[in-house]
Amino acid sequence: MNRFFAFVKKEFLHIFRDYRTMIILFGMPIAQLLIFGFVISNEIRDAHIAILDHSKDEHTQKITEKLVSSGYFILSDELKNENEIDACFRAGNAKLALVFEPGFGRLLEKTGKANLQIIADASDPNSAEMLSNYTQAIISAYIKDLNMAGYGNKIIRAETRMQFNPGLKGVFMFVPGTMALILMLISAMMTSITIAREKETGTMEVLLISPLRPIQIILGKVAPYLLLSFINAIVILALGFFVFGLPIRGSLILLLAESMLFILMALSLGILISTVAKSQQVAMFISMFALLLPTMLLSGFIFPIENMPVILQYLSAIMPPRWFIVIIKNIMLKGTGFLFVWKETLILTLMAIAFVVVSVKKFKLRLE
Amino acid sequence: MKIAQIHNLSKSYSDTQALKNISLEVEQGELFGLIGPDGAGKTTLFRILVSLLLPDKGEVFLLGKDVKKDFKELRQHIGYMPGRFSLYEDLTVEENLYFYATVFGTTIQENYHLIKDIYQQIEMFKTRRAGKLSGGMKQKLALCCALIHNPEVIVLDEPTTGVDAVSRKEFWDMLKSLKKQGITVLVSTPYMDEASMCDRVALIQKGELLSVAPPAQIESEFEGDLFEIKADNLHSLKNKLNEKYGEHSAHLFGQSIHFSNPNQEISEQELSDLIEQEGFHPSSIKKIKAGIEDCFMHLMTAKKGIE
Numbered sequence: 001m002n003r004f005f006a007f008v009k010k011e012f013l014h015i016f017r018d019y020r021t022m023i024i025l026f027g028m029p030i031a032q033l034l035i036f037g038f039v040i041s042n043e044i045r046d047a048h049i050a051i052l053d054h055s056k057d058e059h060t061q062k063i064t065e066k067l068v069s070s071g072y073f074i075l076s077d078e079l080k081n082e083n084e085i086d087a088c089f090r091a092g093n094a095k096l097a098l099v100f101e102p103g104f105g106r107l108l109e110k111t112g113k114a115n116l117q118i119i120a121d122a123s124d125p126n127s128a129e130m131l132s133n134y135t136q137a138i139i140s141a142y143i144k145d146l147n148m149a150g151y152g153n154k155i156i157r158a159e160t161r162m163q164f165n166p167g168l169k170g171v172f173m174f175v176p177g178t179m180a181l182i183l184m185l186i187s188a189m190m191t192s193i194t195i196a197r198e199k200e201t202g203t204m205e206v207l208l209i210s211p212l213r214p215i216q217i218i219l220g221k222v223a224p225y226l227l228l229s230f231i232n233a234i235v236i237l238a239l240g241f242f243v244f245g246l247p248i249r250g251s252l253i254l255l256l257a258e259s260m261l262f263i264l265m266a267l268s269l270g271i272l273i274s275t276v277a278k279s280q281q282v283a284m285f286i287s288m289f290a291l292l293l294p295t296m297l298l299s300g301f302i303f304p305i306e307n308m309p310v311i312l313q314y315l316s317a318i319m320p321p322r323w324f325i326v327i328i329k330n331i332m333l334k335g336t337g338f339l340f341v342w343k344e345t346l347i348l349t350l351m352a353i354a355f356v357v358v359s360v361k362k363f364k365l366r367l368e
Numbered sequence: 369m370k371i372a373q374i375h376n377l378s379k380s381y382s383d384t385q386a387l388k389n390i391s392l393e394v395e396q397g398e399l400f401g402l403i404g405p406d407g408a409g410k411t412t413l414f415r416i417l418v419s420l421l422l423p424d425k426g427e428v429f430l431l432g433k434d435v436k437k438d439f440k441e442l443r444q445h446i447g448y449m450p451g452r453f454s455l456y457e458d459l460t461v462e463e464n465l466y467f468y469a470t471v472f473g474t475t476i477q478e479n480y481h482l483i484k485d486i487y488q489q490i491e492m493f494k495t496r497r498a499g500k501l502s503g504g505m506k507q508k509l510a511l512c513c514a515l516i517h518n519p520e521v522i523v524l525d526e527p528t529t530g531v532d533a534v535s536r537k538e539f540w541d542m543l544k545s546l547k548k549q550g551i552t553v554l555v556s557t558p559y560m561d562e563a564s565m566c567d568r569v570a571l572i573q574k575g576e577l578l579s580v581a582p583p584a585q586i587e588s589e590f591e592g593d594l595f596e597i598k599a600d601n602l603h604s605l606k607n608k609l610n611e612k613y614g615e616h617s618a619h620l621f622g623q624s625i626h627f628s629n630p631n632q633e634i635s636e637q638e639l640s641d642l643i644e645q646e647g648f649h650p651s652s653i654k655k656i657k658a659g660i661e662d663c664f665m666h667l668m669t670a671k672k673g674i675e
Binding site: 205212 | 415457467
C-alpha cells in the first residue's frame with residue numbers, strides 16, 4: 001500500500017509542478033463555461049419584443065412601460081392581431097411577443113384575475129427561456145407592487161408558449177453538455193498523456209522493472225485526477241448554479257455520485273488510450289479526435305439525438321457523454337431520483353469496468 | 369555461481385537483426401563491460417537481460433531466473449539504469465530517491481549504507497529538481513535510485529555517455545566500490561578506453577560478440593605489430609595505407625594513425641621509408657602496444673574477412 005501512496009504522491013507533484021496541466025485542469029472549464037454564459041447574458045440585453053395589446057388600458061400600458069424600462073427589452077412592434085406574431089418572428093423583428101387579453105385591466109380590477117400570453121421564438125431555446133423568465137419576473141414584480149399598494153389579491157396568469165420548438169429541447173443543455181465535455185476531455189486526456197509521458201521519458205522502463213503491479217500503476221495514475229476532476233465537476237456545477245441560475249432540483253448527492261462515476265469512466269478510457277499511444281502527442285491526438293468531436297456532435301449536446309440518422313443514433317449509444325447528459329438533465333432539471341436514471345448509470349458503470357479490464361489486460365509488462 | 373547465462377540468443381526488430389546468436393556468461397561479483405559502438409545491440413541485450421524485452425530465440429537467465437517466465441520475481445532483485453536519464457525531472461533529488469525506495473518496498477534509511485558514498489556527493493542538491501542537475505550528477509542520482517533496494521546485480525546501460533571526463537572517472541570508481549560490496553555490475557559503454565576498468569569485457573559489433581575476455585588478455589592477443597604514425601595529411605595517408613595493405617590496416621586515432629599489417633613483419637625504419645616513398649613526411653613512427661580499440665578494429669576486420 002505504501003508503494004501505491006508513494007506513486008499517488010508523485011503524481012500529485014507532477015500535476016502541481018506543471019503549470020500547463022494546472023491551466024488545463026482548472027482554467028479551461030471555467031473559461032469555457034463563462035464564455036457560454038457571456039454569450040447568453042449578452043443576448044438578454046436589448047432583446048426586441050412585440051406587444052399585442054387587445055385591451056389598451058392603464059395596466060397594460062404600465063406593464064409595457066416596465067418591460068421597456070427594465071433595460072432588457074426594446075419594443076420593436078405594436079401588433080394588431082395574432083397573425084402578425086408569426087410574421088414578426090419570421091422576419092426576426094422580435095424574439096418575444098406579449099399578448100394581453102381583451103379587457104385585461106377591467107378583469108384584473110373586477111375579478112382580480114387577468115390573463116396574458118408570452119410567446120417566445122424558441123428556435124433559439126436558451127434565449128427563449130431566458131426572455132420568458134425575465135418577462136414573467138417583471139410581470140410578477142408588477143403584481144406584487146399592485147398588491148402591496150392595497151389593491152387586494154390580484155393575479156395575472158401568464159401563459160407561456162414556445163413557438164417553433166414547443167418542447168424547448170436544448171434548454172440548459174449547455175451546462176450539462178459542457179460539463180460532460182469538459183470532464184470527458186480533461187479526465188481522458190490528462191491520464192492518457194501522463195502515462196504516455198512515462199513512456200516517452202523512459203521512466204516507464206524503471207517502473208516496469210519495479211515491483212509495482214499494473215493495476216497499481218493504473219490506479220495510481222487515476223487517483224489524483226479523480227480527485228481533481230471531481231473538484232472540477234463541483235466548480236462547474238457551482239458556476240451553473242450561481243452564475244447561470246441552473247436549478248438543481250434533484251438530489252445533490254446523487255448528482256455528485258453520478259459525476260464521480262462519469263469521471264471514473266473517462267479516466268479509465270484515458271488509461272485505455274495510453275496503452276495504445278506511444279507518445280504524449282499521439283495520446284493528445286487520440287483524445288481530441290476520438291473524444292472531443294464525437295462528444296460534441298453525437299452526444300446530443302449540440303444536435304438532438306432524435307433527429308440523427310439511425311446509424312448515428314446507434315453510434316451515439318456508445319458515446320458515454322450521451323448517457324451522462326441524460327442523467328444530469330434528469331437530476332438537475334427534472335429533479336428525478338435514481339430510479340429514473342438507473343439504466344444510464346448501469347451503462348456508464350459497465351463502460352468503466354470494461355475500460356479498466358481491457359487496460360489492465362493491454363498494459364504491457366515489457367517494452368516493444 | 370553464474371549471475372547471467374545467455375545461450376544462443378537472437379533478437380530481430382522488424383527490419384534489422386539486433387542480436388545474432390549470442391552466448392555469454394557473467395560470474396558473480398564481476399564488473400563486466402559490454403563494449404561496442406552505437407547500434408551494436410548493447411541496449412537490446414541489456415533489455416532482454418532485465419526482462420524488458422523478449423528474446424526471439426535462445427535462453428536467458430539472470431540470477432538463475434528465466435527472463436521469459438520468472439520475470440516478476442527477477443525484477444525484485446535487480447537494479448537497472450536505462451540509457452536515457454529516466455528519473456522524474458520535475459521531482460527533486462530527494463523525492464526521486466524516496467519514490468524509488470518506496471516503490472521497491474524499502475526505505476532510504478534501510479539501505480543508506482549502499483548509496484552513502486555516492487549520495488553524499490549530491491546531497492547538497494537534494495532539494496533541487498532532478499532536471500536541473502548536471503549530466504554527471506544525474507547519473508549519480510540514477511545510480512542511487514537503482515541501488516536503493518539492495519539488488520544482487522545492477523545493469524547499467526551506457527551510464528557514462530554524455531558525461532564529462534572527470535565524472536566518468538568518478539563513476540567508474542563508484543562501480544568498482546560497488547563490486548567490492550559484492551554487487552555484480554554489468555555495464556555497457558561505447559568508450560573503448562573504459563574497457564580497462566572492467567574485470568572482463570565483451571566486445572560487440574552489429575549484434576555479434578567479437579570477443580569475451582579480460583581486457584588485458586584481449587590486448588595481448590593482438591596479432592602482429594602495431595605502429596603509431598604521426599604526420600601531416602593524416603587522412604590521405606590513411607587512405608593510401610589502406611589501399612596498399614588492405615582495408616582496415618590503418619585507422620585514424622585522433623592526431624595519429626594506428627597501422628598494423630599482420631601479413632608481413634616490418635620494422636619502424638622500413639615503414640618510414642615506405643611512407644616517404646609515397647610522398648608523405650611522418651614526424652614520428654613508433655611501435656606501440658595495442659589497446660582495446662585496436663583489438664576491436666582488428667577483430668571487426670577479421671570477422672568481415674570470414675564473412
